[in-house]
Amino acid sequence: MTGRRKLGLTGWIMVGLVAGLLCGLLQYLLLPPELNVAIIRWVHDPLGKIFLNGIRMLVVPLVLVSLTLGTAAIGDLRKLGRIGGKVMGLYLGTTAIAISLGYALARIIHPGRGLSIDVDATFSPKESPFLMDILVDIVPRNPFSAMVEGKMLQVIFVAVLAGLAIASLGPRAATLKRGLESLDAVIQRMVWFVMLFAPLGVFGLLAKVVASEGVEVFLPLIKYMGNILGGMALHVVIVYSLILLVFARLNPIRFFQNAWPAIVVAFSTASSNATLPVTLRTAEERMGSEDSVHAFTLPLGATINMDGTAFMQGCATVFIAEVYGIPLSTGDFLTVVLMATLASVGTAGVPGAGLIMLSMVLSEVGLPIEGIGIILGVDRILDMCRTAVNVCGDLTATVVVAKSEGALDENVFYHENLPMKGAGSAQT
Secondary structure (H helix, E strand, C coil): CCCCCCCCCHHHHHHHHHHHHHHHHHHHHCCCCHHHHHHHHHHHHHHHHHHHHHHHHHHHHHHHHHHHHHHHHHCHHHHHHHHHHHHHHHHHHHHHHHHHHHHHHHHHCCCCCCCCCCCCCCCCCCCCCCCCHHHHHHCCCCHHHHHHCCCCHHHHHHHHHHHHHHHHHHHHHHHHHHHHHHHHHHHHHHHHHHHHHHHHHHHHHHHHHHHHHCHHHHHHHHHHHHHHHHHHHHHHHHHHHHHHHHHHHCHHHHHHHHHHHHHHHHHCCCHHHHHHHHHHHHHHHCCCCHHHHHHHHHHHHHHHHHHHHHCCCHHHHHHHHHHHHCCCCCHHHHHHHHHHHHHHHCCCCCCCCHHHHHHHHHHHHCCCCHHHHHHHHHHHHHHHHHHHHHHHHHHHHHHHHHHCCECCCHHCCCCCCCCCCCCCCCCC
């Protein structure tokens, strides 16, 4: 006779997500505005911020230590170059496919055609970074400053350099390597402690968004939202599934089941960087990837791989062009694909990064940047969805590379009812 199955951490996160959506909607519909704002300020906002601050606190030390150990485990520069080449090819390739798909679907659906909306909305974009400055900035002048400021490309560079140095020194660096392994275990346990707060954090984040925005803001842009959400779903289901089937011979359904904890946290936080601790644990404990692969590919992906964001660039460009009545040429399409792909390399994996990328793309094709103000009202919800796609893309590339390198344990990948370690398990 079996007992009742216990609800694991992933289940509780889903409970928090659904409860947050319902609570936020009920607040917005039933409560006076003053009381609604007070509950957001005193309950939802603190819960969400505590959770986000906790996982952001651990991102830099986690990436630095785990990537250093992962690079040291690879050791061979040729192997590191091979893994880097494979994952960069997948990241840039899927980003280009995503933006092309977004652009093409928008040209078919015409989300902005005939839309009567105030086009005087304002948006103040940040200055677009010069591509060569991005490349130069990868090498930090002060590694400690890079860690304090959370500049992830610079942190990745320092970690890879340190890992190669440890590998080249061999026995002389054995003591340092053991110390880093102990530190990595401590950081992983800290991540677990923070994740115990995830259900409440997710509840607060979702309740705040829904209670603040309500439903009226979505109605004028429902066609635009449907274009993006439906298209991103096609990208995930078709493109990622084909990549998994063709290049890794893995079951896509099992992959999405295993990726679910990271996808839920990505949706809740709208930040690839904030989700990184969960993504790393998911890759190891649910996908079966070895540290030597995911410790390198996932921090890199959280910084430069933005398929969901790229999809939005294509769709939003067509939408804004149609609202303003400005035609787009084939040359504009090629410019959009190139600029959005390159911009993804230099845009941080934080909430709202997609709008920075979009301002760069619009400038290049001669569209008014002020048009971003039209979509600001619905961008928070869309940002959450596209971050989930971004993280799913990171995991897809990681699994494919791990399988190609013989660094994927398929017994773990196909394990039934696999819990996150230390997160509560399904018991009978």
